[in-house]
Structure formats: C-alpha cells, structure tokens
Amino acid sequence: MRDNKTLYLVCNAHLDLVWQWEWHESLAEALSTFRIAAAFCETYDGFIFNHNEAKLYQWIEEYDPPLFQKIQDLVQKGKWHIMGGWYLQPDCVMSSGESIFRQMEKGLNYFREKFGCRPRTAINVDSFGHDRGLVQLLLKSGYTSYLVGRPSLEVCKAPGPDFLWEGYDGTCIPVHLAAEGYNSGLGKVRRKLEYYRRQEGTDNSVLALWGIGNHGGGPSKEDLDEISLLQKEWEKEGVQLIHSTPEMYFDSISGSELPLFDREIGPSMPGCYTSQVRIKQTHCLLENMLYQTEKLLAAAEIFTGMEGDWESLKQAEEILLFNEFHDILPGTSVQRAEDAALREMGGAISLLEKEKTRAFMHLCRQTEKLEPGVIPIFACNPHPWPVKAVLECEFQLQDQGWDYTYTDFEVRYQGEVIPSQLEKEGSSIPLDWRKRLVFMADIPPFATAALYAYPKVLTGKPELPQTIESEIRLEGSGGELIIDKKSGLISSYRIDGISLFCPGAARLVVIADNEDPWGMTVNSFPEIIGEFTPASPEQAGKICGLDKAIDPVHIIEHGPVRTVVEAIFLYKRSAAIVHYKFQPITNKLDLEIHLQWNEPNHMVKLSLPTPWKNAECWGQKMLGRARLYENGTENVSQKWISVCNDKLGLTILNRGSYGSSFENGELRLTLLRSPAYTAHPIDDRIILPQDRFLSRIDIGERSFLFSIYGGERECQLNTADKEAAVYNEAPFARSYFTNAGKPTAGGNIKIDEEQIQLLCLKRTDAGYLIHLYNSSSQPRKTRFTFIEREIMVELDPFELKAFHYSQGILEPCGLITLQDTL
Numbered sequence: 001m002r003d004n005k006t007l008y009l010v011c012n013a014h015l016d017l018v019w020q021w022e023w024h025e026s027l028a029e030a031l032s033t034f035r036i037a038a039a040f041c042e043t044y045d046g047f048i049f050n051h052n053e054a055k056l057y058q059w060i061e062e063y064d065p066p067l068f069q070k071i072q073d074l075v076q077k078g079k080w081h082i083m084g085g086w087y088l089q090p091d092c093v094m095s096s097g098e099s100i101f102r103q104m105e106k107g108l109n110y111f112r113e114k115f116g117c118r119p120r121t122a123i124n125v126d127s128f129g130h131d132r133g134l135v136q137l138l139l140k141s142g143y144t145s146y147l148v149g150r151p152s153l154e155v156c157k158a159p160g161p162d163f164l165w166e167g168y169d170g171t172c173i174p175v176h177l178a179a180e181g182y183n184s185g186l187g188k189v190r191r192k193l194e195y196y197r198r199q200e201g202t203d204n205s206v207l208a209l210w211g212i213g214n215h216g217g218g219p220s221k222e223d224l225d226e227i228s229l230l231q232k233e234w235e236k237e238g239v240q241l242i243h244s245t246p247e248m249y250f251d252s253i254s255g256s257e258l259p260l261f262d263r264e265i266g267p268s269m270p271g272c273y274t275s276q277v278r279i280k281q282t283h284c285l286l287e288n289m290l291y292q293t294e295k296l297l298a299a300a301e302i303f304t305g306m307e308g309d310w311e312s313l314k315q316a317e318e319i320l321l322f323n324e325f326h327d328i329l330p331g332t333s334v335q336r337a338e339d340a341a342l343r344e345m346g347g348a349i350s351l352l353e354k355e356k357t358r359a360f361m362h363l364c365r366q367t368e369k370l371e372p373g374v375i376p377i378f379a380c381n382p383h384p385w386p387v388k389a390v391l392e393c394e395f396q397l398q399d400q401g402w403d404y405t406y407t408d409f410e411v412r413y414q415g416e417v418i419p420s421q422l423e424k425e426g427s428s429i430p431l432d433w434r435k436r437l438v439f440m441a442d443i444p445p446f447a448t449a450a451l452y453a454y455p456k457v458l459t460g461k462p463e464l465p466q467t468i469e470s471e472i473r474l475e476g477s478g479g480e481l482i483i484d485k486k487s488g489l490i491s492s493y494r495i496d497g498i499s500l501f502c503p504g505a506a507r508l509v510v511i512a513d514n515e516d517p518w519g520m521t522v523n524s525f526p527e528i529i530g531e532f533t534p535a536s537p538e539q540a541g542k543i544c545g546l547d548k549a550i551d552p553v554h555i556i557e558h559g560p561v562r563t564v565v566e567a568i569f570l571y572k573r574s575a576a577i578v579h580y581k582f583q584p585i586t587n588k589l590d591l592e593i594h595l596q597w598n599e600p601n602h603m604v605k606l607s608l609p610t611p612w613k614n615a616e617c618w619g620q621k622m623l624g625r626a627r628l629y630e631n632g633t634e635n636v637s638q639k640w641i642s643v644c645n646d647k648l649g650l651t652i653l654n655r656g657s658y659g660s661s662f663e664n665g666e667l668r669l670t671l672l673r674s675p676a677y678t679a680h681p682i683d684d685r686i687i688l689p690q691d692r693f694l695s696r697i698d699i700g701e702r703s704f705l706f707s708i709y710g711g712e713r714e715c716q717l718n719t720a721d722k723e724a725a726v727y728n729e730a731p732f733a734r735s736y737f738t739n740a741g742k743p744t745a746g747g748n749i750k751i752d753e754e755q756i757q758l759l760c761l762k763r764t765d766a767g768y769l770i771h772l773y774n775s776s777s778q779p780r781k782t783r784f785t786f787i788e789r790e791i792m793v794e795l796d797p798f799e800l801k802a803f804h805y806s807q808g809i810l811e812p813c814g815l816i817t818l819q820d821t822l
C-alpha cells in the first residue's frame with residue numbers, strides 16, 4: 001500500500017549554550033559539531049544542515065575564522081541553512097516583549113550582515129512554553145511561521161501539530177509543535193523516521209526533526225548512510241524523504257486550512273517560573289534598568305547635548321539577552337552557571353548605573369539659591385506621564401551630630417511643602433550624620449524635578465507610636481489597614497469601606513515540593529504542610545541579633561508618607577521578616593519580605609485570600625494580558641496580577657516574581673522553592689545520590705517586593721500596566737549640588753493617554769528609535785509629544801508600533817530595520 005507522503009528532514013544539532021555546563025563547554029562542542037556538519041555538507045549530495053542562534057555563530061567567527069568562512073560558503077551554496085534567526089533560544093514566557101523583540105533584531109541583523117540571509121521560520125524547540133504576545137512580534141519582524149517543541153499537545157490543548165496561532169492583538173501565524181523532540185540519537189534515525197512515517201501530517205506533509213543532539217552532535221555518517229538507503233527503499237512505497245529546511249515544510253502546507261488556536265502554548269514545567277529566584281530578580285532589575293537608562297540617556301543627549309556611551313549599553317543588552325537563555329532564566333542550570341549569570345548581570349547593571357548617573361547629572365538644574373544647610377534633591381521621572389511616587393534619598397549632613405540633637409527636614413517642591421519623613425538609613429553609626437529622607441512627590445513627564453530639604457533641629461529623635469492593643473490600625477484617605485498583633489497577619493485591608501482581603505492575609509505557607517527544578521511531573525503545588533508562625537519575643541530578639549526580647553509585631557517607621565510595621569515569623573529552621581508599608585495618602589500597601597530559608601524540597605507561597613469566591617484572576621503577559629488558571633494550576637505572569645469580581649479589583653505588582661496559583665478566591669504568590677540543581681526525573685529512577693550533601697537552590701536569605709492596591713475593576717485592569725512600569729522602572733531621587741539654571745525641558749516627551757506605554761527610546765545610527773504600546777484591550781488614540789513635534793497616534797488593542805525621530809522629523813517606521821547584506 002502506497003503512503004503518498006513526504007517527510008521533510010530537518011537535520012539539526014541542538015546545543016544548549018548553558019545547562020549542565022558553562023558557556024565555554026558549549027563553545028568547544030559548537031566548534032566540533034560545526035566542523036563535522038560542514039564536512040558532511042560537502043560529502044553528501046543534497047544534505048542540508050540546519051542551525052540557529054547567532055551567539056553560536058559569533059563564537060565560531062571569533063575562535064575558528066576559517067570554519068566560519070567555510071560555513072558562509074556552504075550557506076551561499078544552499079547546503080547549510082541558517083535556521084530561526086534569533087540571537088538564541090530564550091525563555092518565552094518571562095522575558096518582556098521588548099526583550100524578545102531584541103532577541104529577534106540582534107539575531108536577524110547578524111545573519112543578514114554575515115551571511116546575507118533572512119530566515120522566515122522562527123525556531124524555539126526547547127523553550128518551556130510560548131506566550132501569545134510572540135505572534136505580533138514574529139509577524140512584525142517579518143516571520144511567516146514558527147516551530148516549537150514544548151509542551152505536548154495534551155498539555156497545551158492545541159488542536160494538532162499544525163495550527164494557526166492567534167495573538168492577543170488578533171493577528172495569526174502558522175505554528176508546528178514538534179512535541180516528539182528535536183533529536184534522534186546516534187545511529188537511531190531509522191526509528192525516528194519510522195515514527196514520522198506513521199504520522200498523518202498535514203496534506204501528506206510531515207516535518208521530521210533529526211540529529212544526534214542533546215549536546216551538539218548533529219548528523220553522523222551512520223545516520224546519513226541509513227537515510228540514503230531509506231530514501232531508495234521508501235520511495236518505492238510512495239514515501240519521499242527530502243533533506244529540507246523548516247521553510248520548505250511550511251511552504252508545502254501554505255495552502256492548507258489550519259485550525260485556529262487562541263491560547264498560550266503552555267503551561268510547561270511550572271517549577272521554572274520560580275526556580276533560582278535570584279536569577280529572575282536580577283534579570284528583572286537588569287531589564288528594567290537597561291530600558292530606563294536608554295530613555296534617560298536619549299533625553300540627556302536631546303536636551304543637554306551630552307554624548308552617551310551607547311557601546312556600554314549595547315554590551316549590557318547583550319548580557320541581558322544571553323541570560324534570557326531558556327536554561328538560565330528558568331533556573332534549570334547547574335550552580336556554576338547560576339553563579340556566572342549573577343556575576344555577568346551584576347557587571348551589566350554596574351555599566352548601566354554609570355551611564356544612568358551621567359545622564360541624570362546632566363539633566364539636573366538647581367533652580368534656587370540655597371541657604372546654608374539646605375539639601376538639594378533631584379527626583380527623576382523616566383516616564384511620559386506625570387507620576388505620583390514615594391521616593392527615598394540618602395545624604396550626609398555637613399557635620400557629625402555629637403550633641404544628641406536630631407536634624408529633621410521639611411521638603412519643598414515648587415515652593416510648597418510636600419509630605420516627607422526620615423527613616424532608618426543604610427548605615428548604623430550612632431551619630432546624627434547620615435539621613436534617609438522619604439517623600440511623596442508629583443513629578444511631571446520625563447522631568448528631573450528640583451526639590452529642597454530644609455533642616456530643623458530637634459532636641460531628640462521623635463518616638464515611634466506604641467501599640468499595646470491587640471491590633472495595629474492604620475488609616476488613610478478612604479483606606480484602612482489592620483495588622484493583628486497575635487498572628488502578625490493582615491486582618492483587614494479596606495478601600496472606601498470595602499474589604500479586599502479576608503482575615504489572615506499575607507500568610508506564608510510552606511508547600512510540599514521535590515528535587516526537580518523544572519516541575520516536570522506536576523502542574524500545580526497544592527499541598528500545604530505548614531506555615532510561618534509569629535516568633536516569641538525572645539526568638540524575635542535572637543533573629544534580629546539582639547541581646548534582648550522584642551515585640552515580634554511592631555511599628556518601625558511612622559510619618560505622613562507611610563507607616564512600616566515589622567512582623568517576625570518562624571518555620572522550623574527558617575525565619576521570615578515581613579515589612580508592611582502602608583501609604584495613607586494613596587492607600588497602597590507595599591510588602592517587603594525577607595526569608596531566611598533552610599528547608600530543601602519545599603516551596604513558600606504568600607497567601608492573599610479575597611472575599612470573592614467567584615473571582616477572576618488576570619495577569620500581565622508579553623504584550624497583552626490574559627485570564628489565568630483559576631483551578632490551582634501554577635500560573636506564569638509578568639509584572640502584575642489582578643483579582644477581580646464584577647465590580648472591584650485588587651492588583652499586586654512585583655519585581656521578578658513570576659509564579660502563582662489561584663483558586664476559590666485565594667491568590668498564592670510563589671516566592672521560592674528549594675529543589676536540587678539540574679535534578680532531572682527519569683522514569684522511576686532515584687534522582688539524587690543518597691550518600692552525600694548536595695547544594696539546593698535558594699537556600700539562604702532571599703528578599704521579595706510587592707505593591708498592592710485596589711479599586712474599581714476596570715480601572716485596575718486598565719492602569720495595571722502603567723503602575724507596573726512605574727513600579728519597575730521606578731522614579732528615583734538623589735542629592736546633588738549642581739549648577740544653577742532653568743530646568744531641562746523633559747516635559748517635551750509626553751503621552752496624553754496613560755494606557756499607551758513608551759517601551760523603548762534609544763539612539764540608533766540614524767536618529768532615535770521609539771516603541772509605543774497600547775496596553776488596553778480597546779483601540780486607543782493619543783497625542784504624542786516628542787521635542788518640538790506633536791502627532792496623534794492610533795493603536796489597536798495590544799498593538800506595538802515603532803517610530804523614528806531625526807532632525808525634527810518624527811514618523812512611523814518598521815519594527816525591525818535590517819542592516820545591509822554582505
């Protein structure tokens with residue numbers, strides 16, 4: 001019986017840049033794999049080798065130039081195919097849309113410059129899940145199809161291996177899900193191809209991935225000889241085996257009517273949303289600082305004429321992109337790789353801090369002649385809308401205060417006194433010398449505002465409020481927070497008299513977990529096996545390193561800007577210090593959690609029960625938002641989550657905490673888990689050796705930051721992206737005695753509609769590139785002011801648009817501009 005089927009053979013050599021090894025081992029393996037593959041391309045007629053990831057080619061170019069030139073020649077002859085075209089295969093659920101765009105842009109420009117080619121099929125066969133925001137980015141970057149490998153069809157509920165994938169913005173792209181894997185093993189290609197022959201395919205076309213992989217390897221002589229035999233043998237039975245590329249396969253099914261799929265391609269390995277939390281938090285910090293620094297540097301160039309060091313920013317960007325690799329950011333690599341990633345990203349943050357400071361200082365202008373003792377403070381808003389924010393600034397007094405007096409300050413902005421207070425500074429020298437000033441200010445769009453702190457000497461430091469009652473009650477303008485002193489938990493959080501939490505909120509629950517950092521065998525973490533409970537006064541004193549007992553729940557800061565309540569908890573060998581920071585002016589509640597964690601194979605979640613049993617749970621996604629799973633399944637979202645009923649909403653912002661679960665009105669934010677490094681389940685085999693100590697992930701001290709607020713449902717959902725941007729690319733303040741002069745004209749960069757975000761502003765070779773994004777589910781029209789230009793911009797729901805500015809001309813442009821070819 002004739003099959004009348006065509007198998008499109010795509011030979012590849014999957015090589016993780018980092019995983020059970022560090023990058024230099026991948027470099028060595030890439031050199032070996034590419035040399036062998038190049039030799040086979042020259043030996044076997046018709047054979048095509050496929051490989052993606054620009055970073056690997058950069059290594060070949062640097063370490064073996066003759067091999068690189070040979071590959072260039074093979075590409076020109078059609079024997080070697082540049083596959084995918086991205087910088088590398090990144091995480092595709094936690095990386096922001098702007099970062100994913102740059103993965104594409106950097107890779108495509110490299111391949112265009114070095115090989116004169118431009119892949120049409122994007123490839124991420126090993127990434128752990130795929131966000132629907134990718135669809136818009138793929139299409140606007142010129143891709144016509146997408147090849148992925150995870151998760152299985154059963155897990156993601158896709159209608160089949162080939163489907164039309166719909167993004168949040170309504171656009172669609174053809175996708176092939178190769179859940180059977182990208183490799184075939186040495187000498188086992190016949191078995192893999194027999195599997196593909198049994199598949200129905202789309203219009204008698206089947207995509208067949210093969211190659212030795214999973215650590216390089218690619219083709220082997222044994223497998224290529226076997227394929228040559230099979231080509232002759234199966235052709236008689238109506239089955240064609242064609243050495244191919246992904247593009248050739250998608251071209252073969254381009255006329256097919258594919259089923260529509262409008263969900264994420266996930267979930268996949270939900271432990272990855274939390275494992276190695278320092279990697280995630282440092283990545284989040286680096287990502288935010290890069291985009292903030294670009295904006296500030298561009299503004300400083302435009303308004304002051306300074307020359308920015310954009311090469312340093314490109315270096316930081318490359319470090320960011322590398323550490324979004326799908327075994328680094330998800331936390332599935334070995335400990336040496338984790339350490340290396342933290343070092344690298346820390347170095348990139350240092351580079352950015354220098355340029356951010358240089359731009360900031362150029363933007364500062366002292367607008368008043370100062371009296372003796374007055375401290376100038378400059379507050380920088382890097383956003384195109386006005387922002388009301390709580391800012392902190394530390395500075396040194398001119399003289400050491402040895403006389404036991406206490407210097408307080410009154411902060412004035414544009415001649416008006418604004419709310420401010422002093423809090424514990426970072427150092428601990430028992431003199432009135434170092435100060436941390438906390439204040440709330442309304443800062444105009446893209447402005448560096450000048451404020452002035454006027455000293456007033458007191459006879460002593462003011463006493464904090466004493467709380468002898470059973471609860472600490474904090475009242476705001478229409479809001480209220482009550483902390484129960486016995487439990488240390490939130491007993492009430494109200495806005496306009498409406499409860500947003502059930503009593504007992506902010507409970508730190510301990511969840512049963514295992515040694516697997518991926519979470520390969522689960523989709524949820526439901527089993528509570530314990531919780532942190534309040535320390536005794538004696539235990540609290542010991543945890544604080546004191547020689548006396550202290551109240552485990554007490555006020556540590558108080559003023560018109562915020563009150564800070566500290567609560568100290570214990571669980572077995574671990575401790576937790578929670579700071580509740582309530583702002584009476586805005587009714588926002590910030591949570592700062594310090595975990596001293598020492599419990600292997602366990603997980604910690606922050607429980608936030610709401611009174612709404614039929615509530616919905618929404619989360620920020622890549623260039624979109626989505627309703628999350630509401631059955632306890634582990635969710636992944638980006639910078640915010642909102643729990644809503646039909647009228648009200650409660651929003652939680654985060655800085656690098658991506659995992660959560662939701663069920664029966666209770667939101668559980670996943671803080672950390674402590675599996676082993678790269679502990680991979682295989683059947684029923686024992687994973688870890690049972691005769692020694694092995695380091696576990698995230699044992700030690702870890703910190704977490706959240707900001708919580710509530711209100712009308714639609715307002716919560718419509719403003720969450722803006723609030724998350726302000727929380728992550730946060731306004732900042734520094735003390736600086738600068739030259740007198742008029743304020744810089746930063747307000748000349750502004751967007752009237754607060755649901756339109758400025759994702760990118762950076763210099764290019766021909767001017768400045770601007771990315772505007774509509775975070776709303778509705779079309780939006782806004783006035784966009786940039787320097788002397790003012791235009792009206794219309795954006796569809798969740799649409800991303802690019803603009804270019806040069807020499808007074810502001811106009812739309814394509815998302816990606818490719819460099820000239822060879």
